[in-house]
Every structure is written in C-alpha cells, then in structure tokens.
C-alpha cells in the first residue's frame with residue numbers, strides 16, 4: 001500500500017526530470033565552476049533542499065556559503081548566487097536578488113516560475129515543472145504529494161545531477177569528497 005505510493009512518487013520525479021533543460025543545467029554547472037565564491041539561498045522548505053547542495057559543493061572543494069548563516073560574508077562581482085524558489089516571488093529574495101543585480105553578481109535560479117521577478121533577474125534558470133497543492137494549473141507534472149514536495153524533491157535531483165557532472169569534469173570522487181566532510185560531529 002505505501003510502497004505503491006513510493007513508486008508513484010518516483011514516477012512523478014522521473015516525469016519531472018524528463019522536462020529538465022540540459023543546456024540550462026550545464027550553464028549553471030559552468031557558472032558554479034567559474035565563480036570565485038558560490039552563495040546558495042532558499043527560504044522555508046526550499047532552504048532545506050538547497051542546504052544539501054551547498055554541503056555537496058563544499059565537499060567538492062568549492063568556496064560556498066549558505067545565505068543567512070552568521071559566517072556568510074558579503075557577496076561581490078565574480079561570485080554567483082544560486083537560488084531555489086518555487087514562486088520566484090518570496091519577499092526576502094526580491095531584495096537580495098536586486099542587490100545582486102546592482103552589484104553585477106550573476107544569479108542562477110531553480111524555479112517553477114521562470115517569468116517571476118527573480119526569474120527575470122536570473123542569468124540562467126532551470127524550470128521545475130512540478131505542481132503544488134495550491135497551484136497545479138501550469139505544471140507539466142501533477143502530484144499526489146502535499147505543498148511543494150515535488151518541487152523540492154526535483155530540485156534535489158537537479159542539484160545532485162549537477163554535482164555528478166562537476167565531479168566528472170574535475171575528475172574527483174566520493175572518497176576525495178569525504179575527506180572534506182565535517183570531522184567535528
């Protein structure tokens with residue numbers, strides 16, 4: 001009974017992944033690789049997804065910061081801001097992304113809404129065409145799950161796909177990455 005639900009959720013994820021724009025993902029990966037520093041931001045549930053991406057980028061040896069942490073420094077031109085936002089309209093992101101535009105910092109966005117305010121400011125955006133409980137209308141993939149779960153899970157798939165792409169590009173592997181994992185835990 002519950003196993004069937006697991007399979008249904010995996011089917012939803014596969015359907016979403018099939019809609020990913022490969023060019024956009026490669027462009028995002030290349031911008032990450034070239035950036036001086038990578039800043040990751042998301043709010044609420046979207047933050048939970050992007051936290052894992054930030055940690056994996058750190059494991060790869062990149063200089064990465066999670067916006068909102070007390071040790072996160074000022075962003076500057078030459079850095080990149082990676083945003084995970086289903087709506088592209090979350091209030092605090094509007095101020096942050098305007099600041100990045102003013103500073104000449106490039107923005108990469110994972111979103112359901114490419115025409116949103118943040119979408120219009122992004123240099124590259126990956127559209128995650130996942131329905132939510134409150135908005136199923138324009139999504140390619142419908143869902144049995146509540147709220148933004150399918151969006152958040154699909155972001156994780158996209159984030160991990162970019163990590164594997166970068167691992168291959170840099171010739172690194174899980175053992176090397178594990179050496180950078182926190183040893184104060």
Ligand SMILES: O=C([C@H](O)CO)[C@H](O)[C@H](O)COP(=O)(O)O
Pocket residue numbers: 042043044045046047084085086087088089090147148
């Ligand atoms: O927590 C969230 C959810 O919508 C709860 O109602 C969102 O992840 C959070 O509000 C951020 O929204 P988006 O920027 O639209 O992802």
